Amino acid sequence: MGSLLSSSKSSDYANxxxxxxxxxPSSKEVEIYNQVQKILDQCPKVLGLINDYKDCTQLCSKAMSEPxxxxxxxxxxxxxKSxxxxxxxxxxxxxxxxxxxxxxxxxxKPAEETKQTLQDQQALVKQFANILDFVLMFDQIRMMRPHLSNDFSYYRRYLPKFARRPDIEVKADEASAMALFTARHCPMMVSLSSATAECLEQNRHVTNAMSAMANACLAMLKNKRFKSVDTNKYVARAMVGAVVLFDHVYPSGVFYKSPVDIKGIIKFLKKAEFDAVSLLATIRYSSKNFKHQTTPSSITDLFD
Structure with missing residues (x-):
């Protein structure tokens, strides 16, 4: 089975x-496909919980002001509960x-024919897209739940006093490990990029998978390969997820001389037939290097 090896731009994926x-999934893909699917099956529950999250600000403020x-x-x-x-x-x-x-x-894994590899491994490419899609959706909702980290801080503060309660699931040690996760504004992308960075240490071709995903998605969107608005939005989220992930793990980032057609992606999103404002914001605010001095003004100016 091949790889998504590519340093080319979206035009190479025109067909x-x-x-x-x-x-x-094919017989060669099914084992890994199913392994990933077991994790993805949890996504609706996780998204439901973050979407329905209710902060405890008022109760905590009262407990602090009127102890x-x-x-x-x-x-x-x-x-x-939180x-x-x-x-x-x-x-x-x-x-x-x-x-x-x-x-x-x-x-x-290295391969000479990138486009054919994408074609041959469509089921695994879709699972990668599913992961990127989930990560973007979760983190976008998380950004609209700013009190989550404060709630967790309050929990850690009161935990010693109520440590003997039988309904406590998160003990002090685990709470300490979770604290950094709750403080991040895009926790799932950070977790994904952490795992990807570790993978990159063992396999130098990993960033090729992300650049190929971003460029291929752009080509398919520009060429109107999908009739459904929902599918177009899904592919756009996968594209942007690949952009942000690439920027987090590639040494020089996605904006400076990278194999990703970042200008083409931004220009497409600005003129997309569906609302892509949140995706543009994700590129700008969830990426690691947008404000770095190496990012060309020709890219930052596209957001003005």
Whole structure:
């Protein structure tokens, strides 16, 4: 099985079509496909929990300004429910970190015919797209839940006082490990990039998978390969996810002399027939190197 090896731009994928809606794994892909799918099956639950997350700001503020056994117990009881959701997010991110290297290593073996490789491994390419799609959606919702990290800080503060409660699932040691995760504004992308960076140390072709994914998605979107608006949005999210992930792990980032057609991607999103404002914001604010001095003004000016 080949790889997504490529340092070319989107024009090289002009005739490529990946059937994201109907592709099924081949016998060579099915083992890894199913392994990844077990993790992806949890995505609806995780997205539902972050979407429904209710902050505990008022109860915690009252417990701080009017401290009493009653006010603190009410705040802590509410925090227990919130922290239970955070634990689901944290555990999922760790599961994701375990499965991503397996998928990327399979997609990142050297090959001479990149386009044919993309065509031959469509099911695994789709799983990669599914991961990128989820990561973007989760982190976009997380950014709209700014009180989540404050809630967790309150939880850690009150935990010693209520440590004997039998309904506590997250003990002090685990809470310490989770603290950094809750503080990040794009925690899933950081987890994904961490796993990818470790994978890159063992396989130098890993960034080729991301650049090829971004460029191929752009080519298919520009050439109107998909009739459904939902599919176009899905492919655009996968494209942007690949851009941000590439920027997090590639030494010089995605904006400076990278194999990703970043200008083409930004220009496409600005004129897209669907609302792509949030995707442009993701490139700008979730990437690592957008504000770096090496980023050309010709790219930053596209956002003005």
């Amino acid at each position: 490529l079509v990946i059937d994201f809606d109907n592709v099924k 009493s056994q009653s006010s603190e117990e009410k705040a802590f009881s509410a925090l227990l 922290v239970k959701s955070v634990k689901v997010f944290y555990d999922f991110s760790n599961d994701l970190k375990k499965c991503v290297p397996v998928l990327l290593n399979e997609l990142s």
